[in-house]
Amino acid sequence: MKKSFLKISSLLFLFVLLISCDKDFNSLDSEVIGDDHFDLVYDEASLVAYSKATGVVQTNNLPLNALGIYKNDFFGTTKAHFVTQVELGSENPSFGFNPIIDSVYLYVPYFTELKSTETSGERVYELDSIYGNAETGKFRLKVLENGYYLRDLDPADNLQSSQRYFNDDKATKIDPFKGSELLNNSSNIAQNNEFYFSKKELYIYKTNGAGLYVDSNGAVLSDQNNVTLRVIKERKTPGMWLDLKNSFFQQKILDAASTANLFSNNAFKNYFRGLLFEVEEINPDQGALAVLDFSKAELKILYKAASEAISVENPTPTRTRRTFSLKMGYNASTTLRNNSINLLEYNNSTEYDAGLAGSNEVLGSDRLYVKGGNGSVAFIDLFAPTELETLRNNVATKNWLVNDARLTFYVDKTAMTNVPKTSEPERIYIYDATNNLVLVDYTFDSSSSANLKNSKVVFGGMIQRETTSPKKGIKYTIRLTEHIKRILKADSNGEYQDNIKIGVSVTESINLVSSAKLKAPISANGVQISDIPLASILNPLGTVLYGNNVAPEDEAKKLKLSIYFTKPNNE
Structure with missing residues (x-):
């Protein structure tokens, strides 16, 4: 177990942090006022992370369904x-x-997005979720x-x-x-x-009662095969059309x-x-x-x-x-x-199956494999027992206040080399895997977006990409500030929230938080898991992330929990 340590950061860092984060997730306790404090970054909290194959999953009456054949060069x-x-x-x-x-x-x-309209009147679309x-x-x-x-x-x-x-x-x-x-x-x-998903706008043409194409005046066209002569009766966005x-x-x-x-x-x-x-x-x-x-x-x-x-x-x-x-x-x-x-x-790849088979529940793994459908989820156990006791004591006796907490997952670019950026999950999701519930941070985040997939931006989990081509994924960051507060600080009855197991999955929609059953429960370091997020089953994509137990050369990319404390300067 790596020894945890504290770093003193500057007030400037605190200022930048405060203005960049949602107020709900950076509220300070009422005892702290003015500038009579400074910050501590606790960024090597002990954690153990590993992956588990879900096995067969429940897939009836889903809100969305996959159709087709897709090869992912890693999975x-x-x-x-x-x-x-x-x-x-x-x-x-x-x-x-x-x-x-x-x-x-x-x-x-x-699912489409209208990109432009040609001078001919044809609408040009871009396909989504293909x-x-x-x-x-x-x-x-x-x-x-x-x-x-x-x-x-x-x-x-x-x-x-x-x-x-x-x-x-x-x-x-x-x-x-x-x-x-x-x-x-x-x-x-x-x-x-030879079916394929066409992005062409679809037309229903005007006909007479006998099913023959007619012109704008209702006269039957002499050339029934000449598409340019037909009159468009109805336009439809791109879709699967089967006679x-x-x-x-x-x-x-x-x-x-x-x-x-x-x-x-x-x-x-x-x-x-x-x-x-x-x-x-x-x-x-x-x-x-x-x-x-x-x-x-x-x-x-x-x-x-x-x-x-x-x-x-x-x-x-x-x-x-x-x-x-x-x-x-x-x-x-x-x-x-x-x-x-x-x-x-x-038909899983040899690399994917080997990675899951080598996952270590006790010490943690070097890589985490997170994939939708009948795929895999990752689990994280936070804090060693003695570490948790020390942190709770510091919060209780020294007035350390949790200002912000976040998990940072780095993408293994080598494993994902041949996977195009369009096949990398746009978002991952963390949840209470012990009780199959959302985290309090998810509930607290009321941020919304015109694109529903981008709601709850403060909670996070969206992919951060390279700025230059091919713009592959670098990392995902998710906040769990309120969750950590409740673990480290006792409530009015002197009780702490349980240090539950964190689940990590891909998600098709951050707004969908219901669950689906596994055909056979799996064990995650002693906890029986019978359900996974439904939104994970809807998403066919996967990613490979660095875990906690990495090689020395990958130390900078290992999975990290960073906790930002506010500490009174008169301690």
């Missing part, structure tokens, strides 16, 4: 499939007489009928709790019951055999209108158990992966039907074009409750 390859229930836009629908489908399409918008090379990272995409019923409640618990599904359920639950009929059977191979098989939905939906299967969504979800999105490599380790919100999907059936039956009086009733919508995905904030599972498969 390995991820394949992300998705299965979801589908529900009727309106229960017990009436489709009219003799309904015949014209087309069926599925549109799922990507990993790998979106335009060239092609893979096979199959949309199949799901035959496995996704339950709401767990029969093993007498239907008293919600059913949990896990990232490895594809082989045992989904595959044995999946359909064999390809539903995204378009002749456009960009929708199936689906008409005959399947004709039989499954329209032809079933007179049966009880469409009477209610409960009956419908058992009759039509949903859709499976399955991915396959075209070439080894080739592809790209997107994080999507399937609850925003449009699944529409365009068909023609008459308002009355054929009769002697009206042998050719007029047929009109109609639309029927289906819904998919899960959104806890709305009434959309279609059960879904993100089915994640991993």
Whole structure:
């Protein structure tokens, strides 16, 4: 255990610190007034840090889901499939007489940012939450009928709790019951055999009742194949557009209108158990992966039907074009409750597996491996027992006041050499792993941002990058001032907050603090861990950080807890 020491810093440093940090995190106790004090930087607090593989994780009914294939040059390859229930836009629908489908399409918008608008009117977008090379990272995409019923409640618990599904359920639950009929059977191979995430704006063109393209006056175009002559009826941001098989939905939906299967969504979800999105490599380790919100999907059936039956009086009733919508995905904030599972498969690299296997819970590790999905989290045990006793005594008897505390994690640039900067996590997250709770510092930070991913900037955890190309990650810094205060200073009852285990994970959204279950609990130096942050499962990325037990040449980059004390000068 390295000996802790104190450094005296200047008043100028304190001034800079105070003006650069949020007031909530730099409040001094009321006993300290004026300039009658000076500062101490305690920056080699004893800590032990190590990594643990999460094992299989719960992935049902996530707010966001991954789809695609992504190779990370350090961590390995991820394949992300998705299965979801589908529900009727309106229960017990009436489709009219003799309904015949014209087309069926599925549109799922990507996360995008509008960058500019061309003189032609075309809007130019940049894709967000796409990993790998979106335009060239092609893979096979199959949309199949799901035959496995996704339950709401767990029969093993007498239907008293919600059913949990896990990232490895594809082989045992989904595959044995999946359909064999390809539903995204378009002749456009960009929708199936060579699918990729396009950043092009999508257009729906104006047509007549017969599905033919028309000009602005409604006249049918003489050249139906000339895109430049078409009139744009609707613009859509870049997204996954799939033309689906008409005959399947004709039989499954329209032809079933007179049966009880469409009477209610409960009956419908058992009759039509949903859709499976399955991915396959075209070439080894080739592809790209997107994080999507399937609850925003449009699944529409365009068909023609008459308002009355054929009769002697009206042998050719007029047929009109109609639309029927289906819904998919899960959104806890709305009434959309279609059960879904993100089915994640991993082929870990030898280096990643070896790093996890060599992690040391007793002395700490030289490297920390923090990766989302069915990946790994790091744990930190703060303070040796005698050190903690000494610090608490100094705070109690010498009026040392905790002014600021922060953890600094340095990125192992060598391990991340071949990982592009776009595949480095933009943010990491620390939490109370002992009790599976947020830290008080997270709660205290009310800072917000137009980009929700950048909220709670005082709490921190955002990546600090190089200023010149390739602008790779240097370090992450996270504040835990209020947490340290409560460990070192007794409350009004003379009690201290427990020195809990700190968890470290990647995060897809700092505002999402709920948890997901591990299929099998893991042990972290004597503490059983059954849950991890849900936002970690949503993020497919990972990073390698320096730990506490580093080689001498890496001493300047080791994981560090720095505590800034205010100490009265009359001590």
